Amino acid sequence: MIKLTGVKKIYQMGKIDVAAIRGIDLKVENNEYLSVLGPSGSGKSTLMHIIGCLDTPTEGEYRLEGRDVSGLSSNQLAEIRNKKVGFVFQSFNLLPYATALENVELPMIYKGGSARQRRKRAGELLAKVGLGDRARHRPTELSGGERQRVAIARALANSPSIVLADEPTGNLDSTSGKEVIQVFDELWQQGCIVIIVTHDSEIADRTPRIVKLLDGRVVDDMQR
């Protein structure tokens, strides 16, 4: 379960303060599938970073599975990102010099454990996203859809309870985009919290819940 209470994020740009998030209350139950919809600059990426423990709120409280995250050290946050959160980015963010298999292995390296198990699981995950035959390819040798599926496999490496996707289809053609979204549908069915951040209402319409953001505030929270 995710619970944000009065969360604000203020960046200092030189001498002026810029508020990316101006006070958000949000509660997400386990195994919810929602999209965060909003135009660019509405603070949706910042919200995703805070939910994913990649960034910390300037003000307010954030509880992840009942635990207050605000006071944790960077190492503790790293551990949460490693074990509980899976990120999928618009620009894939794969290591360019590593093969698909090595990219999927990366979170497992930081978790620790035997290399053989790591390799086996990475192979299984790639097969699951339909890239079993692409394990030895580097990102530059893969299509956009394939790259994003590698990124999804990487996000799932340590069986996270939350999958966060920031404009996952933004760089994809519509066919690949649909395939990727289908993978998220499956993840939800398997019991994950899946949050898709997007400005595309067509994608948002697929999810049971839509949270609309504008200027760092929640303006609408639709449950269907």
Next chain:
Amino acid sequence: MINLQQFFRELKKERTRILLTILAIVWGTASVVIMLAIGEGVTRGLQRGMHGMGKGIVVVWSGETSKPFKGLGIGRRIHLREEDARMLQEQIPGIGLMSPEYIRWGAYFTWNDHSMSTRATGVYPAYGQLRNIYPQKGGRFLNKLDLKSRRRVVFLGNEVKERLFGDKEAVGETVYLNRVPFTVIGVLKKKLQTSCYSGMDQDATFIPASTFRVMFGHRHLNDIVYSPRDISRAKQVKEQVYQVMGKKYKFDPKDKDTLRMWDTIEMQEGFGKVSTGVRIFLGIIGGLTLIVAGVGLANIMYAVIRNRTREIGIKIAVGAKRRNIITEYILQSLLTVSAGGAIGLGFSWSLVKVINIIPLKQEAFQYLGRPVMSVTTALITAGVLGLVGFLAGIFPARRAASVNPVDALRCE
């Protein structure tokens, strides 16, 4: 391990820069190793030269009293006699080997139609061991029987032999010392001798002390040479020499002018300090080169990290902790340094080998010795390399670990 593969991939990407850094480290390592090897060689060379006169020995000469004692005035001459030498050895158990030394200057030697004037020395058999005098093949030094039976036998310095016999065999031949026939029993094996008293051993001749006394009728010794049984007790033994002699000749044992002493043990200790200093100095010179290389490496590491900001961000996003990132870059730095260090060590090792193959007969090389690769040298170098690699890695690595993932992922 991804780390290693990544390292080699980055190596490919930054090929020129990393190769240049490795070259700098090769050069730095080589300079440390070669400097230390030369230092080791010089030290050993000088040490060998010093041991040419004898290792751990004390030479005692006669002197004059400078303090009044029991009603006796100052300026009284204290002579050394052969009996005194024997008395010292009997009464001081701390004395190991001992030999009295008579010297006759201008002894006249002839063999066939060759003749020369040099010094004749009358000693005990222990003298050979004390003063590191070893015979060439086929000869021997004086022995107890020579001494006991006052044999007319002589041991020649190699220069003396050269002048009298040239290339001819000397052992077994009869030479005339002041017209008295002596049998040559041995010739000094050429040695490096950098310190001496009363001249170099290569120019001297040695006959039994007993024979010497009969021939020349000297009553006083030139000096006594002894070695303490235990070097750490050398000071006490010296004190005992003053006490025993003071008792016999009635002088104050605290009056150090009565007997003059040359303690090579003290000299050795001093030399040890000097040579350590020289080694540290040379090591520092080499080390400085290595530090310059280390700065270059740190520079490259900073560049690598700047180019890798996004990837570092990705790693942090998927759960890399500070120490994961720091370890990774220190490891890269150490790997670069080990590559350079290994090549550098190999290079200097071969260089030292090559130098030692070249036949250099000049005097200078005898004194300076030849460079020596020792385990200590290799260990010191490895230690310095490790330190340089660590330091060149730690600062860039810390910067890498403090990358803000949100910013890093945003930048394209």
